[in-house]
Amino acid sequence: MGVSTLPRGRRVNSSGERSKKLLLEKATELFSKNGYHKTKISDIVKSANLTQPTFYLYFENKESLxxxxxxxxxxxxxxxxxxxxxxxxxxxxxxxxxxxxxxxxxxxxxxxxxxxxxxxxxxxxxxxxxxxxxxxxxxxxxxxxxxxxxxxxxxxxxxxxxxxxxxxxxxxxxxxxxxxxxxxxxxxxxxxxxx
Amino acid sequence: MGVSTLPRGRRVNSSGERSKKLLLEKATELFSKNGYHKTKISDIVKSANLTQPTFYLYFENKESLxxxxxxxxxxxxxxxxxxxxxxxxxxxxxxxxxxxxxxxxxxxxxxxxxxxxxxxxxxxxxxxxxxxxxxxxxxxxxxxxxxxxxxxxxxxxxxxxxxxxxxxxxxxxxxxxxxxxxxxxxxxxxxxxxx
Amino acid sequence: MGVSTLPRGRRVNSSGERSKKLLLEKATELFSKNGYHKTKISDIVKSANLTQPTFYLYFENKESLxxxxxxxxxxxxxxxxxxxxxxxxxxxxxxxxxxxxxxxxxxxxxxxxxxxxxxxxxxxxxxxxxxxxxxxxxxxxxxxxxxxxxxxxxxxxxxxxxxxxxxxxxxxxxxxxxxxxxxxxxxxxxxxxxx
Amino acid sequence: MGVSTLPRGRRVNSSGERSKKLLLEKATELFSKNGYHKTKISDIVKSANLTQPTFYLYFENKESLxxxxxxxxxxxxxxxxxxxxxxxxxxxxxxxxxxxxxxxxxxxxxxxxxxxxxxxxxxxxxxxxxxxxxxxxxxxxxxxxxxxxxxxxxxxxxxxxxxxxxxxxxxxxxxxxxxxxxxxxxxxxxxxxxx
DNA sequence: GATGAATGAGGATTCATTCAT
DNA sequence: GATGAATGAATCCTCATTCAT
Missing domain, CATH: 1.10.357 (Tetracycline Repressor; domain 2)
Known part of the structure; x- marks a missing residue:
């Protein structure tokens, strides 16, 4: 491909890692509080101030998480x-x-x-x-x-x-x-x- | 080989009491085994050999049951x-x-x-x-x-x-x-x- | 035992003509008040103190009435x-x-x-x-x-x-x-x- | 000749504003022509070349629209x-x-x-x-x-x-x-x- | 790294209508 | 003449998931 604009080697503290961790936290919180079925992906990302596709950037899907x-x-x-x-x-x-x-x-x-x-x-x-x-x-x-x-x-x-x-x-x-x-x-x- | 669909009206030898009781039993069984969300109305009526509208003949809806x-x-x-x-x-x-x-x-x-x-x-x-x-x-x-x-x-x-x-x-x-x-x-x- | 079910079939003191007329009246009333779609067959027969199959005894169907x-x-x-x-x-x-x-x-x-x-x-x-x-x-x-x-x-x-x-x-x-x-x-x- | 289904995500050249406006127009047209009950959500989205979930992206539900x-x-x-x-x-x-x-x-x-x-x-x-x-x-x-x-x-x-x-x-x-x-x-x- | 915009695949519920008694 | 009991055929709506940007 042409020009890769992304910096090489991602830092552990990159905002990507942070997003993933945040989603994980919120998901854990919500699952624990409301259970699997009553916790919607939309709830998780909303409480992490992110959007649904971002969720799939870091996790395969709801069930596997x-x-x-x-x-x-x-x-x-x-x-x-x-x-x-x-x-x-x-x-x-x-x-x-x-x-x-x-x-x-x-x-x-x-x-x-x-x-x-x-x-x-x-x-x-x-x-x-x-x-x-x-x-x-x-x-x-x-x-x-x-x-x-x-x-x-x-x-x-x-x-x-x-x-x-x-x-x-x-x-x-x-x-x-x-x-x-x-x-x-x-x-x-x-x-x-x-x- | 088409699936021969049931005729519309009342079944031979059918009884409301029996159907209701049957649905209640099956619902209890399935809810207990699979929980609320994994139990579909369609599962309940299928296991009672009835159809979905019949469920609503006897119960207000899934949640109230x-x-x-x-x-x-x-x-x-x-x-x-x-x-x-x-x-x-x-x-x-x-x-x-x-x-x-x-x-x-x-x-x-x-x-x-x-x-x-x-x-x-x-x-x-x-x-x-x-x-x-x-x-x-x-x-x-x-x-x-x-x-x-x-x-x-x-x-x-x-x-x-x-x-x-x-x-x-x-x-x-x-x-x-x-x-x-x-x-x-x-x-x-x-x-x-x-x- | 306890529950004395109502006798099925023809009601004492009822004539077909009267039932038909009653249904017609109630239907007219309800249609006029609530319109075609908001008037259900079940509403009509309920207000005439009859049951749904009786409706079809006298009228072809909702639309034709x-x-x-x-x-x-x-x-x-x-x-x-x-x-x-x-x-x-x-x-x-x-x-x-x-x-x-x-x-x-x-x-x-x-x-x-x-x-x-x-x-x-x-x-x-x-x-x-x-x-x-x-x-x-x-x-x-x-x-x-x-x-x-x-x-x-x-x-x-x-x-x-x-x-x-x-x-x-x-x-x-x-x-x-x-x-x-x-x-x-x-x-x-x-x-x-x-x- | 199978009906080739649409792929899932975003359409090429799609815009939320445009979709919403289109849906609104089509809905208005259909409601005005056929009335509330004879207008199905499926009619609205079909005439806008969209699918039902998209409707709910922009409107709460049929009635509120x-x-x-x-x-x-x-x-x-x-x-x-x-x-x-x-x-x-x-x-x-x-x-x-x-x-x-x-x-x-x-x-x-x-x-x-x-x-x-x-x-x-x-x-x-x-x-x-x-x-x-x-x-x-x-x-x-x-x-x-x-x-x-x-x-x-x-x-x-x-x-x-x-x-x-x-x-x-x-x-x-x-x-x-x-x-x-x-x-x-x-x-x-x-x-x-x-x- | 992230989002805007969309859809596939169901699932609950309703209603006119029809058999069997 | 009338009812009890049931179903076919929708229709609305939701949710996880995915494409294009």
Whole structure:
């Protein structure tokens, strides 16, 4: 072609990058707030002060953007919960669980919008919770303290409690990650493990 | 081979009551499975072997039908959980809770589709859970056994646990209402209340 | 059990003729008030306390019923205005015109609904007015009194005045047919004819 | 021979202003010719060589476009007739009326389609004519020349005459605005005022 | 890098009309 | 003579997506 008027090598901070990031933010916000179907491309670009074709400059389409957000959450989530298991055998287990629950709540808290999308509004979310539950089962299954319990039920209960507390007390800033972790320990593990 | 279209008027052996009920069932099923937006009127009527205008013979429109389903669930749910509270003071509290949890799980079990719609996929659902949580708080707040606990957290945890167990163990028929109720009592109340 | 459904079929004390007449009346009323498109078959039968299939028992379809109403008006109207012409030469012309205008207004007044349909809301109406205008021209064209006038304009003015007066003063019962006829004579013919 | 469908995006040499204006013109034309109900959005866009979504790019919906046209006519019409009244006292009244009638006919003539919509096919039209009639009454009521007349009848007659003449002689180009104004003066005012 | 202008492909809803009883 | 129950055939409108500039 003739004269390329564009400067070579785009800077990371070019306005293109900025636009993409902005769209991503707004999309995340809107998806999290209104869900996939009620969020229109026109809403996203409007709130980013851009136009619809610009959206397609940076994202393949609506669905793939949404899927990307889900994937991103999923990866981070799995990474986070896997630490619980891998560290399960080291040191005091209750302390470990406490520490890792705190980390999990902090993770949720660090990106509430993404969490809402990935953990509360997709079908994928159920699979993640299932995985989380399996992992907890794994950790508890050989513990004498839980011999009298139906471990699957304990695991699912924990997952459910965490899910609900995140939404109602963490996202609303009524409780801190540490507090939630402590109370969960207190409620589910204290009398069983301690002493 | 042309698709032979149906003749216009009334079908042989057709009945309005039956058609309405059928549409309602199919709609509930599809909404519960695919959500509001992915469920088309055309899907509903197709699965009921009827045509679109027939849908409008019995329901005002898609949204109002969905809202009706939500309302129906809401009313039944509130009625069910209100019993927990109203009976809270009578007799042995743990027994009461056990009985009413059983009833609640049975209610969920009795219409899983409606429950999925009303308790898992609408915004209304969060309000219902909030209400449920408030009610639990009310029941626990004066109990010495929970003096050391953050009651809001206990309440939300319980709601979360119930929600999750319903989905993963009740709807899959892996556990019975009574079992779930017992285990919840065991996990949350046993050591606290019994002696 | 509980719901005693209404018996189908022929209603006690109902005659086909009566139903037909009732439907015709209601249709005329509704068409005249709301026009062809805003009048639904369902409206007509509802206001006659009948059902849609009954409508088709007596009328071919919506359009043909409407056309029948138009025809009916048209025939009566043409018959009425033709008298004006045929009597034009007999006796005192002003008196003749006065008498026939009165008859015309009485005709309009006798069935305002039908008049509204046939004279105010169809395309046919314009043809009727054109015809009326031509007829008036015919009557006036050899009159020395109108030698100075553009007869077509006089004719169309008269038709327009009659149309408007019918709607605003006759149908509202603010003036009587005779009054309107007299005033029109006064306004258009008096000084011209009466010496 | 397949119908080759248009490609998706922007057309070569397309302009929003032009498209909107074109749609407006075609809509006005079709509404005026066929009325609101018989004019489909699909007709409008077809005659503008565009597609249905494009219509909604420029207009909110069918009804609001139609209402806009009515409003536009209404405003212009009221402005025009208000001049008649406001100038009624200045100079020779017959001359004034003649001048303003001419202006009115010119206004009708300048946009026959819009006039047909706003003055001949809506319910609003009757209100406008009523208003026009009231205004004429106002102008005539203190005139000694009309002492013997029923002024309401004169006013309504005039309105009716103007309405009819516009349709039959102005729109068909059989008469000019000035001619019509002159003849109306001649017919209604000449002998009364002059002399 | 971004926008103005357009469209394809549905999806909900309405209404006149028609069978079966 | 009349109704209950249904459908065919539109029609409006929306939304993600794409071309030309």
């Amino acid at each position: 949404y899927n990307d957000l889900i994937s991103q959450f999923k990866n981070n989530f799995l990474e986070t919960i896997n630490r619980i298991q891998s560290e399960a055998d080291e040191g005091n287990i209750v302390e470990n669980i406490h520490r890792n629950l705190t980390i999990l709540f902090r993770f949720f808290e660090s990106n509430p919008h993404l969490t809402k999308i990935g953990y509360y509004q997709t079908e994928e979310a159920d699979k993640l919770k299932e995985r989380f539950s399996d992992l907890i089962e794994e950790v508890l299954k050989d513990r004498a303290e839980f011999a009298d319990y139906d471990i699957r039920i304990v695991a699912h209960s924990l997952v459910g409690a965490i899910e609900r507390l995140t939404l109602t007390l963490l996202f609303t800033k009524e409780r801190e990650p540490e507090q939630l972790a402590s109370e969960i320990i207190n409620l589910y593990f204290a009398r069983n493990f301690v002493k | 969905y809202n009706d389903l939500i309302s129906q669930f809401k009313n039944n749910f509130l009625e069910t959980i209100n019993r927990i509270q109203s009976e809270a003071d009578e007799g042995n509290i743990v027994e009461n809770i056990h009985r009413n949890l059983t009833i609640l799980f049975r209610f969920f079990e009795s219409n899983p589709h409606l429950t999925k719609i009303g308790y898992y996929q609408t915004e209304e659902a969060d309000k219902l859970k909030e209400r449920f949580s408030d009610l639990i708080e009310e029941v626990l707040k004066d109990r010495a056994e929970f003096a050391d606990y953050d009651i809001r957290i206990v309440a939300h945890s319980l709601v979360g646990a119930i929600e999750r167990l319903t989905l993963t163990l009740l709807f899959t028929k892996e556990r019975e209402p009574e079992q779930l109720a017992s285990e919840i009592i065991n996990l949350y109340f046993a050591r606290n209340f019994v002696k | 409407y056309n029948d109403l138009i025809s009916q008006f048209k025939n009566n109207f043409l018959e009425t205005i033709n008298r004006i012409q045929s009597e034009a030469d007999e006796g005192n012309i002003v008196e003749n015109i006065h008498r026939n205008l009165t008859i015309l207004f009485r005709f309009f007044e006798s069935n305002p609904h039908l008049t509204k349909i046939g004279y105010y809301q169809t395309e046919e109406a314009d043809k009727l007015k054109e015809r009326f205008s031509d007829l008036i021209e015919e009557v006036l064209k050899d009159r020395a009194e109108f030698a100075d006038y553009d007869i077509r304009i006089v004719a169309h003015s008269l038709v327009g005045a009659i149309e408007r007066l019918t709607l605003t003063l006759l149908f509202t019962k603010e003036r009587e047919p005779e009054q309107l006829a007299s005033e029109i004579i006064n306004l258009y013919f008096a000084r011209n004819f009466v010496k | 139609y209402n806009d046209l009515i409003s536009q006519f209404k405003n212009n019409f009221l402005e025009t007739i208000n001049r008649i009244q406001s100038e009624a006292d200045e100079g020779n009244i017959v001359e004034n009326i003649h001048r303003n009638l001419t202006i009115l006919f010119r206004f009708f003539e300048s946009n026959p389609h819009l006039t047909k919509i706003g003055y001949y096919q809506t319910e609003e039209a009757d209100k406008l004519k009523e208003r026009f009639s009231d205004l004429i009454e106002e102008v005539l009521k203190d005139r000694a020349e009309f002492a013997d007349y029923d002024i309401r009848i004169v006013a309504h007659s005039l309105v009716g005459a103007i309405e009819r003449l516009t349709l039959t002689l102005l729109f068909t180009k059989e008469r000019e605005p000035e001619q019509l104004a002159s003849e109306i003066i001649n017919l209604y005012f000449a002998r009364n005022f002059v002399k």
